[in-house]
Amino acid sequence: MTVLVRSRRVVTPEGVLPLGVDVVDGRIAGLVPYTTHEGLDLGDVALLPGLVDTHVHINEPGRTHWEGFATATRAAAAGGVTTVVDMPLNSLPPTTTVPNLEIKKKAAYGQIAVDVGFWGGAIPGNLGDLRPLWDAGVFGVKCFLSPSGVDEFPALDANGLTRALQELARFDGLLIAHAEDPWTLTEPTGPSYSEFLDSRTQEAEVRAIETVIAVARETGARAHIVHVSAGDAIAVLREAQAQGVRITAETCPHYLTLSAEEVTGTAFKCCPPIREAANRDALWAGLADGTLMGIVSDHSPCPADMKGLDSPDFVTAWGGISSLQLGLPAIWTEASARGFSLEDVVRWMARGPADFAGLSSKGRIEVGADADLVAFDPEAGFVVEAGDLAHKNPVTAYQGRSLKGVVQQTWLRGDAPGHGRFLTRGAR
Ligand SMILES: [Zn+2]
Numbered sequence: 001m002t003v004l005v006r007s008r009r010v011v012t013p014e015g016v017l018p019l020g021v022d023v024v025d026g027r028i029a030g031l032v033p034y035t036t037h038e039g040l041d042l043g044d045v046a047l048l049p050g051l052v053d054t055h056v057h058i059n060e061p062g063r064t065h066w067e068g069f070a071t072a073t074r075a076a077a078a079g080g081v082t083t084v085v086d087m088p089l090n091s092l093p094p095t096t097t098v099p100n101l102e103i104k105k106k107a108a109y110g111q112i113a114v115d116v117g118f119w120g121g122a123i124p125g126n127l128g129d130l131r132p133l134w135d136a137g138v139f140g141v142k143c144f145l146s147p148s149g150v151d152e153f154p155a156l157d158a159n160g161l162t163r164a165l166q167e168l169a170r171f172d173g174l175l176i177a178h179a180e181d182p183w184t185l186t187e188p189t190g191p192s193y194s195e196f197l198d199s200r201t202q203e204a205e206v207r208a209i210e211t212v213i214a215v216a217r218e219t220g221a222r223a224h225i226v227h228v229s230a231g232d233a234i235a236v237l238r239e240a241q242a243q244g245v246r247i248t249a250e251t252c253p254h255y256l257t258l259s260a261e262e263v264t265g266t267a268f269k270c271c272p273p274i275r276e277a278a279n280r281d282a283l284w285a286g287l288a289d290g291t292l293m294g295i296v297s298d299h300s301p302c303p304a305d306m307k308g309l310d311s312p313d314f315v316t317a318w319g320g321i322s323s324l325q326l327g328l329p330a331i332w333t334e335a336s337a338r339g340f341s342l343e344d345v346v347r348w349m350a351r352g353p354a355d356f357a358g359l360s361s362k363g364r365i366e367v368g369a370d371a372d373l374v375a376f377d378p379e380a381g382f383v384v385e386a387g388d389l390a391h392k393n394p395v396t397a398y399q400g401r402s403l404k405g406v407v408q409q410t411w412l413r414g415d416a417p418g419h420g421r422f423l424t425r426g427a428r
Pocket of ligand 1: 055057087298300
């Protein structure tokens with residue numbers, strides 16, 4: 001027997017069961033009765049599959065002072081996340097060609113504490129790079145429909161979007177899109193949060209999502225909407241999915257757990273914005289009925305001075321929220337209050353994102369899967385202190401918040417995190 005760990009509450013695809021997890025060569029070789037007297041006994045502390053976060057901005061190389069592979073992946077491990085997929089922008093160069101992907105991998109090599117995969121990028125002029133990026137193992141390519149915030153990663157216009165999806169349809173690739181309509185966004189009339197919120201409406205998101213749906217429908221290509229914030233978008237997505245359009249979508253902890261009414265400063269700035277409390281109900285309903293495939297962090301940090309914390313100005317502050325280490329307790333706090341279970345949370349934060357990315361050995365506790373595991377005490381609590389997090393910059397919108405659920409220990413392929421691997425699309 002090689003039972004690594006056992007718990008009375010192992011969250012498996014078949015339910016929450018009292019089991020021991022038998023690990024051989026980093027894989028789950030068997031699930032045995034809890035009553036076996038082998039392995040670390042967690043008792044009532046739950047055992048979850050390692051979470052899969054398919055939306056992380058690591059920013060290295062080039063903006064390594066914003067975040068880096070070592071700090072981000074250590075924060076991930078501390079937060080119960082054993083797989084991250086890195087976004088193509090904010091690092092320099094952006095991941096828009098195969099040589100640039102190689103530069104990024106070289107920067108990451110030897111530094112990653114958990115497993116890391118990569119998204120490519122679709123920008124004006126790199127149509128010919130999309131297939132080579134796909135063949136090099138990226139999980140898909142990301143595009144923006146409105147300005148991304150960095151000059152080296154321009155948005156696609158309507159024609160560029162169509163051409164990208166036509167190209168991706170040829171090899172059944174995947175486009176992931178930041179969906180805010182540039183013609184509906186307006187310039188904020190002042191520096192306050194309400195003026196920022198008014199400049200980026202639900203309508204801007206819904207229009208851009210409708211554009212992506214229309215082109216996905218027309219081309220037959222597979223598309224995905226990142227970080228849905230607008231509750232109004234859920235019905236639009238649901239209808240398109242029912243009609244057979246190949247469209248999926250995600251949301252993030254900050255849209256589900258924070259509200260515009262609670263914004264106390266520019267640590268809360270992100271695009272699309274955190275909306276009014278009532279908006280969250282539609283997002284939770286979209287998760288409950290499967291319209292949204294899951295919850296990912298959109299961890300997008302920057303140095304504290306770029307957040308302008310001392311003189312809050314929502315026009316000039318960098319947009320992005322740091323939460324890689326906090327997603328699980330933030331979501332568990334709100335999900336449990338709304339009557340959802342740990343199984344729901346695992347479906348949204350582990351299995352759903354893994355299936356979306358085609359990572360069939362991740363995000364599930366079942367025989368044959370990687371032994372990526374998290375000991376999670378759902379009843380314990382803590383108060384967020386940004387300086388205690390492994391994130392490179394101690395800024396987070398969750399500062400001072402009381403959260404429920406504590407990650408006690410994380411395993412990557414049966415071992416302590418530390419030796420992550422590069423993941424490529426389709427590999428097991
Ligand atoms: Zn992002």
